Amino acid sequence: MDDSFLVFGAPAIERDEIEEVVKCLESGWLGTGPKVAQFERDFAHYKNVNHAAAVNSCTAALHLSLLVAGIGPGDEVITTPLTFCATVNAIIHAGATPVLADVDVGTMNINPERVIEKITSKTKALLPVHFAGRSCNMDDLMAIAQQYDLKVIEDCAHAIETTYKGRPVGTFGDFGCFSFYVTKNIVTGEGGMVIAKSAKDIARVKQQALHGMSKDAWHRFGDEGYKHYQVVECGFKYNMTDMQAAIGIHQLRRVGAYWEKRKLIWEQYNDAFSELSIGLPFPIENDSVHAYHLYTIQVNEGQVGLSRDEFLNKMTQSKIGVGVHYLSIPEHPFYQSRFGWKPEDYPNAMKVGRETVSLPISAALDQAAVTRVIDTVKDILL
């Protein structure tokens, strides 16, 4: 690829994590060990919770959270049609049935009134996604969960820094799941984290993430004498490695600094685009912190004389990487044939998905890149 192409979601990687990965390689301990334990402690401290379990992706985090929550065949889990496929796939992997409740067009988050309409005697859990880094309406969702005795698993893949009325997201539900995939707010290459209300649930997530073995490899190969392990359930291979945690430990220290950088980009975009006839992100609620994970504009052909896909092509031709978050889940053939879902049945998610464009907002962008994005968007739309 051409050097001048601005890659969407490129991570900011700095000296400290590069040196930590080298140290990790030189130590010979590449698997799950002391660095994963440290990353878990650091993340728990950052979230002000007692325990966290590192895994190899947010997809794995969601899957294990559902299993440990006791969700399985015959159960229905209500989630949003405006999300990455992993959210819905995790429900299917757990053996349960996903049920979609449409979003609000402004916040792009699941609408609690639509959730209530979808509740049946089989509903066992809610899986809200804090879209783009904006908190869902947790007061209403938690009230629904309490009334109908539902588990809540929060998909916080966009929302490491997000708070709702002063409280970090991921701490409302029974489980909070985070992603450190390359395009996310902090990265480990691939990686995820689970936090939970109950210490027992976190212990079970850790066990399930490593084959269902009762003791993890770190204890097994330590210097306190050989320890046998016991397989106590049929688990998965979802553990994070020390090489990944080596990156995460240093990325986490900069989570606030990176957030500040993205906030400044967000504000510049808001100012620069205020006179264009495109949709801009809904104003941020006063009592919440937005994680500024995605900056989304809505390109409506009737308003700008250009289709969303034509806009995407023009941006890419101008060497600016853009994203679509997301075509709504019912647009994909697999879900249509498996569940009979139709995009028209979730009109808000469909509309957002067909008009939305995510502009680059990574902490790795310098001012020249931000200016280039602004000038290019204006050139195309004015």
Ligand SMILES: *Cc1c(COP(=O)(O)O)cnc(C)c1O
């Ligand atoms: C990225 C993402 C995931 C999956 O995260 P991985 O770490 O890549 O498995 C899940 N949900 C949402 C909303 C995401 O954006």
